[in-house]
Amino acid sequence: MLALTSPVETPFHRLPAGVKLLFLAGFTLAVFQVERPVAMLLPVAFVAGAYLAAGRSFLWQGAAALRPLWPFVAVILAWHAVTREIAIGLTLSGRILATVALANLVTMTTRLDDLVAVVTALLSPLERLGVKPRVIGFAIALVIRFTPVLIGKGQALAEAWRARSPRRPRWNIVTPVTLAALDDAEHVAEALRARGGLPAGSTERKRHGT
Amino acid sequence: MKIWPDRTITADGAQAHIRLQGVSCSFGDKVVLPELSLDLAERRVGVVGRNGSGKSTLARLIAGLIAPDAGRVLINDVDVLRDRRGAVETVGFLFQNPDHQIIFPTVEEELAFGLTQLGQSKAAARAKARAMLAHFGKADWAPRAVATLSQGQRHLVCLMAVLAMQPAVILLDEPFSGLDIPTTRALRRYLDQIEPALIQITHDPAALEGYDRVLWLDEGRVRADGAPDEVLPAFRAAMETEEGGDAGTDLAG
Amino acid sequence: MERNLVLIALFAALIAALGLVPTITLMSGVPISAQSLGVMLCGTVLGARKGALAVLLFLLLVALGLPLLAGGRGGLGVFVSPTAGFLVGFPVAAFVTGAIVEKLRAVPLMWAAMIGAFLGGVIALYIPGIIGMAITLGKSLAEASALALPFIPGDLVKVGIAGLVTSAIARARPGSLLSRSSARAKGPR
Numbered sequence: 001m002l003a004l005t006s007p008v009e010t011p012f013h014r015l016p017a018g019v020k021l022l023f024l025a026g027f028t029l030a031v032f033q034v035e036r037p038v039a040m041l042l043p044v045a046f047v048a049g050a051y052l053a054a055g056r057s058f059l060w061q062g063a064a065a066l067r068p069l070w071p072f073v074a075v076i077l078a079w080h081a082v083t084r085e086i087a088i089g090l091t092l093s094g095r096i097l098a099t100v101a102l103a104n105l106v107t108m109t110t111r112l113d114d115l116v117a118v119v120t121a122l123l124s125p126l127e128r129l130g131v132k133p134r135v136i137g138f139a140i141a142l143v144i145r146f147t148p149v150l151i152g153k154g155q156a157l158a159e160a161w162r163a164r165s166p167r168r169p170r171w172n173i174v175t176p177v178t179l180a181a182l183d184d185a186e187h188v189a190e191a192l193r194a195r196g197g198l199p200a201g202s203t204e205r206k207r208h209g210t
Numbered sequence: 211m212k213i214w215p216d217r218t219i220t221a222d223g224a225q226a227h228i229r230l231q232g233v234s235c236s237f238g239d240k241v242v243l244p245e246l247s248l249d250l251a252e253r254r255v256g257v258v259g260r261n262g263s264g265k266s267t268l269a270r271l272i273a274g275l276i277a278p279d280a281g282r283v284l285i286n287d288v289d290v291l292r293d294r295r296g297a298v299e300t301v302g303f304l305f306q307n308p309d310h311q312i313i314f315p316t317v318e319e320e321l322a323f324g325l326t327q328l329g330q331s332k333a334a335a336r337a338k339a340r341a342m343l344a345h346f347g348k349a350d351w352a353p354r355a356v357a358t359l360s361q362g363q364r365h366l367v368c369l370m371a372v373l374a375m376q377p378a379v380i381l382l383d384e385p386f387s388g389l390d391i392p393t394t395r396a397l398r399r400y401l402d403q404i405e406p407a408l409i410q411i412t413h414d415p416a417a418l419e420g421y422d423r424v425l426w427l428d429e430g431r432v433r434a435d436g437a438p439d440e441v442l443p444a445f446r447a448a449m450e451t452e453e454g455g456d457a458g459t460d461l462a463g
Numbered sequence: 464m465e466r467n468l469v470l471i472a473l474f475a476a477l478i479a480a481l482g483l484v485p486t487i488t489l490m491s492g493v494p495i496s497a498q499s500l501g502v503m504l505c506g507t508v509l510g511a512r513k514g515a516l517a518v519l520l521f522l523l524l525v526a527l528g529l530p531l532l533a534g535g536r537g538g539l540g541v542f543v544s545p546t547a548g549f550l551v552g553f554p555v556a557a558f559v560t561g562a563i564v565e566k567l568r569a570v571p572l573m574w575a576a577m578i579g580a581f582l583g584g585v586i587a588l589y590i591p592g593i594i595g596m597a598i599t600l601g602k603s604l605a606e607a608s609a610l611a612l613p614f615i616p617g618d619l620v621k622v623g624i625a626g627l628v629t630s631a632i633a634r635a636r637p638g639s640l641l642s643r644s645s646a647r648a649k650g651p652r
Contacts, residue, residue, distance in 0.1 A: 004528045004538045028543055068536060072545045075610065076600060092601045100540040107528040107538030115527045135468065136523075142472035143524055147479045147531065154484035156310035159275055163303040164375060165327035166294035169485075171624040172313055174497060175631045177484075178477060178504060179357075180309075182632070182639045185473040189466040198465055315635050357635055 001148050003112040006061055010054035012109035017118050020106045028099050037087050040094035047101045058108070065104045069096060116140060135198055146184060153180045225407040226300070226379035227251045228272060232281035235267055242267045243430040245281070255409045256418035256438065258445050259427035265411045268427065269381045272409065273303045286378055299328065302372035302380040302406070306387055308364035317343070317359075317367055318352040324375040342370050346400070362393035369400065379407040386417060415442040467513060470641070474505050474517035475524065482533035495617040496533035502553050503584040503625040506560025507576040508632060510642035514557035522550060548595015552588040559583035564629075564642040572633050572643065577626035584625065585618050 012020070031043050051059045073093045080089025120133040127133070154177045161169040192198065228250040235243040242264045259265045270276045271283055274290030274297040283290050290297035305311040314320040321339035326332060343349050346366070356364060365385065372380055385401070386394045401408060402420070410418065415438075418424055424441040426434040434441045482498030505514035521531065530537040542550060560576075560583030567575040589611060597607035633640045 001529065004530055024539065065536075065538070065540065068534065069544060072600065079602075088601065096545065096599060099543040103539035103543050107540065110528070112527055112529075119523070119527070139468060139472045139475075139520055140524060140527070142469065143475045143479070143520060144529070146473055146476040147483075150473075150476050150480035151483050153310065154480055156305070156307075157313055158484065160303075160305055160311040161313060162275060162294075163273060163305075164298055164324035164371070166298055167327060171497075171628070173484075174481065174500065174504075174624065175315070175628050175635075176313055177480060178508070178628060178632055179635055181473045181477040182470075182508075182636055185466070185470045186639075188473070189469045192465045192469065198468065315631055355635060 001144055004065075004107050005111050006058060006108040008055060008058045008061070010058055010109055012050070012054060012105065013111075015109070017110045017114040018121075020110060021118065024103055024106050027102055031095055031099055034095065035091065037090040037094065040091045040098070043098040044094045047098050047105070050105055051101070054105075054109075061108065062101060062104060065108075066097065066101060069100060072096065132198075138198065142188070146181075149184065150177055150181060153177050225253055225405070227284075227286055228379065228409075229284045230271070230281065231284070233271060233278045233283060234280045235264075235271060235276070235278050241430065243271070243278075246430070246432070247281075248425075248432075250409065250423070252422035253407050254421040254423075255407070256421045256424040257409065257411045257427055258413060258415060258418070258424060258442070260413065260449070263427045264430040265413075265427050266383060269303070269383050269409070269411050273297070273301050273381050275303065295328070298324065299375065300378050302375055302377035304368055304372055304380060304382045304385055306384045308361070308368045311368050312356050312364065312371075315355055315357070316352075317354050317356060320356065320367060321371050321374050324371060328375070338374060342374050346370060362389055362397065365389065365393075365397055366400070369397075369404075373404060373406070377406050379409060380404075382408060382410040382412075384412055385410065386412075386414070415446050418442065470509060471513055471517045471520060474501075474509060474514070475521040477501050478505065478518065478521045479524075479529075479531035482531065483535065495620070497621070498533045499553075499556070499584055499588065499618060500621040500624060500628075502557050502588075503560050503580040503621065504628060506557040506562075506583055507564050507579055507625055507629040507642060508640060509561065510565050511558045511561030513641060514561040515554045518554040518557045522553065525550070543599070545596050545599045546592070547599065549588060549592035551595065552591035555591065556583045556588040559587040560625075561642055568643065571630075572640075573626045573630040576629035577622055580622040580625035581619075584622060585615070588618075589615075 027043070031040075034040050034043065051062045073096065076092050076096075077086075077089045080086055080092075116137060120137060123131055123133045123136065154173060157173045157176055158169045161173065228248070230246050230248040232245060232247055233243060234241070234245045246268070257265050257268065267276065271278055272285070272290070274283065274294065277291055285297070285300050288296040288300050290301060312320055314323060318336060318339050321342055322332070322335035325335035325338055330338075340349065340352055343351055348366075348370075351359075351363075351367070356367060359367065382401070386397065389397065398417075410421070412418065418438055421438050424434075424436065424438045424445075425432055426441050426445050434444060478498060478501035481501035482496055484497075502518055505517045508514070509517060525531050525537045526539060526542060528538045532541060541547065560579040563579035563582055564572070564575050567578065570578070593604060593607045593611050596602070596610060597604050600607065600610070602610070629640075633643070638644075
């Protein structure tokens with residue numbers, strides 16, 4: 001299962017993940033302060049410019065990722081056209097597009113393991129409270145491994161349904177898929193115990209001198 | 211063991227008449243079946259081939275579970291892709307893994323499912339499910355949870371669920387995988403006795419003993435087509451001599 | 464310990480899988496995403512704490528850029544989009560759902576699950592959801608509520624399904640229903 005990182009290389013791919021995330025947070029907060037449509041042109045142009053700098057195929061990917069927003073933008077523009085507050089409608093639309101597009105840009109130009117590293121670093125102060133970053137990394141890997149397995153099970157059951165019914169599959173499929181999640185969890189937990197348990201956290205590693 | 215003796219026989223006396231007309235199928239860039247036209251009317255048909263030869267795709271096309279890029283599939287004049295209701299009454303599919311096929315928690319519900327989907331009342335469907343179980347000598351399985359059954363028992367439940375629909379033909383996708391020898395033989399005995407025509411997909415020639423016709427599928431094309439004792443020895447020989455080492459097998463790459 | 468972690472991870476995967484496999488159609492034939500049903504099941508099966516953790520893990524993976532939301536969406540963009548409030552609501556929904564199933568032991572499981580799924584998966588979910596829409600779309604709460612209204616019937620259907628699925632699971636795997644396990648009182652394992 002592939003992450004949404006774009007295979008198209010851009011200059012942004014080389015920036016450190018933490019820097020991009022901080023910038024995104026600051027940018028989003030700032031954009032929410034902007035009130036006038038003319039002023040909103042600035043962040044919109046900035047983000048558009050960033051996508052253009054990254055190349056055409058990247059721009060297409062970015063545009064595709066924004067497609068789920070069109071119903072919301074349409075509703076806003078129509079709403080504010082009717083209440084004769086077009087200026088507000090344009091500001092709001094620009095805000096949504098700019099913030100989501102920049103966030104998507106960060107996602108598309110940052111590799112999964114770099115983001116996991118940031119998360120692990122952010123969580124390390126919590127180790128004293130019992131949160132083990134390496135365990136979280138392991139949990140992430142498990143979800144990535146098993147999502148396609150459960151999807152496959154769902155698809156196989158949907159196919160088995162279609163083999164015996166002219167109607168589309170109904171909710172009954174959810175039960176066996178959920179049971180598969182429960183059973184797979186038992187098997188994996190058993191395999192883990194057979195291999196010595198969960199990966200040790202960094203504090204435990206220090207204690208063992210590795 | 212004639213399970214449902216009131217089975218309709220087609221005009222030419224065959225149980226089921228399967229016709230593929232100019233069928234082709236690809237997934238993305240990969241052409242799985244370039245172009246296939248077939249006429250199957252035998253009672254027991256086998257399809258052999260290596261993994262990746264297109265056998266499973268062919269089976270799903272015949273059952274109407276996937277759409278061909280071109281051509282059509284007719285079983286007893288039912289267009290299995292477009293007439294799903296007719297298809298479900300005419301062709302059954304036994305999937306390789308019972309755990310990917312069984313939807314309901316109890317045996318009785320699983321058997322009754324297809325019947326209720328065809329419009330029968332819950333009571334009538336349950337009654338037929340219980341009759342089917344009794345016929346197989348498993349009347350006590352009705353309320354049992356599928357989870358408590360063994361692998362082989364689950365295969366049998368799947369077979370009964372398909373049979374309950376009274377199809378004219380059943381597709382079997384590697385039905386004996388994962389079963390031990392005695393269970394394989396027992397399942398084989400049940401399969402030999404049931405009324406519908408069978409089309410068995412397998413990579414194991416021994417499973418097709420006593421069959422009427424065997425097709426050898428190689429990279430989506432029919433490499434051989436005839437009686438088992440014509441096709442299977444050639445197939446076996448080819449399998450044993452093909453490609454030294456790993457190249458050309460699942461292990462390569 | 465391993466079992467808890469693995470269950471949490473597998474249920475996070477379940478939320479993703481239910482969003483990505485089209486499984487439910489409403490009476491009129493309109494397909495609705497089963498993803499929030501997955502969130503409800505995290506609560507009804509795993510209980511409040513583990514259910515919420517499963518959802519948080521799921522959200523973490525979405526934030527990391529995995530296309531696990533219904534429709535294959537994901538990444539940081541969804542956390543600033545108009546539906547972001549619902550994402551914030553997901554773990555709350557699982558927690559409330561689970562808490563109700565755990566507490567209402569006198570009530571038969573199916574009904575407790577439905578009550579939990581409603582109070583958690585609809586009420587507790589829609590409150591942050593509507594607030595989020597109000598903020599991002601610049602609308603009042605009343606206006607945002609009106610926009611959210613069409614989705615409620617689908618979610619009510621899911622409440623019913625959550626009850627049915629939970630009781631089916633309890634019958635099939637009695638030991639796996641952590642929300643009603645008798646070992647709960649002993650504290651964290």
